[in-house]
Amino acid sequence: MMEYDAEPIRGLPGNLPEGERILWQGTPDWRVFTRSALFGRWIAGYFALLALWSIASGGFGGALASVVAGFATCGLLIGFAMLVEKTTVYTITNRRVVLRIGVALNKCINLPLKLIGSADLRPLGGDHGDIALTTTERHGLGYLMLWPHARPLRFSKPQPMLRALPNAQEVAQILADACAMVTRTQPNEELAVPGGIEGAVA
Template sequence: MSSGADGTPQYIRGVPHALPEGEHILWQGAPEALPIAKHVFHWRLLAAYFAVMTIVWATSTTLAFSSQDFLVSLLVRVGLSALVLAIVFVISGVVARTSWYAITSQRLVLRLGMVFEMSINVPFTILDSAGVGVFKDGTGQVVLTLTKPNRLAYIALWPHCRVFSINQPQPVLRGLRDAQRIGTLLAQAVADASEGAMRAPADSSRASASDPHLAPQPA
């Protein structure tokens, strides 16, 4: 197992097994609820839609504005709209609370599951590219593309995936406060792992050639 600087085993939160020897955690954290509500479930768009529909109804109804029937109908519409928005915020909170992202020196780990918890491992060897998106509120996301034919199940990733990437789901680290830094860290980790993988065979070849027990012996 992998150990930290003080010799203690390193664990990703929520994963019962320690990291393998030689692998270490570079970053781990959770998405934030409000950015998920805003950029995944689009609560502001929903609120605007309900407001417009309520105004259209109020200006087109035959009920008198001061009548009890009008007030009851208005309260029902406003109440249902508020209920839907409340559900959006509750789901966003559950997503944030049950999700955890981790970047190690060898892979990306997504611990997900609002109902059934699971850990999804994405080795750097199957990562094709990563892009960072930053929103006006300062939060952002990191979008990943896997090399074909590697594929993750859309239903297992949702909502941590691009909405319309159903045939070739793209994992997304959502609701990040410092997305640019995390994306840069991930890119550097992938580059370091790739460089280490290329260096290992060369080091092995040199070791074999210099080993007197493996060198050709005179007849």
């Protein structure tokens, strides 16, 4: 039995309440995730510079060691990124955003749309991009709890992030429309979202 086989709906901790429907689901692209979230190009470039420096200094053994270490490190990054793609599901419904994340420690985080103040799209080339979410209330989610699905360097006020999304512009529009609809139809009501803003941690 796989760890997510018990999910009643893929990417969600429980069945949808009455009136809630899924608008979009997706996962990170591991190639783009490696490059953008794990700084794969910078790390590969670092080891390449070490190898070139060793060659320029006449240390061919050091150059070989740098190349081997570089391949090993990049292999680990790629392996981690592929696991992230396999275990991550982002879901947008007409009431919330749900992040099912975690390679070793699995968790499901609910963010009611009513509490999302803004969603910032960062293009990553092609049709890919990241979407960082800013909430109007403190959510109690630590940076390490969210990482790598967190906006970089925002330690005091961590921002959940939908990473390395294909068709990111389309996803951002779906999210914007859903938030606008919630604001228009339920300006003074609490959303019935299971688990509140932190959601279930499994």
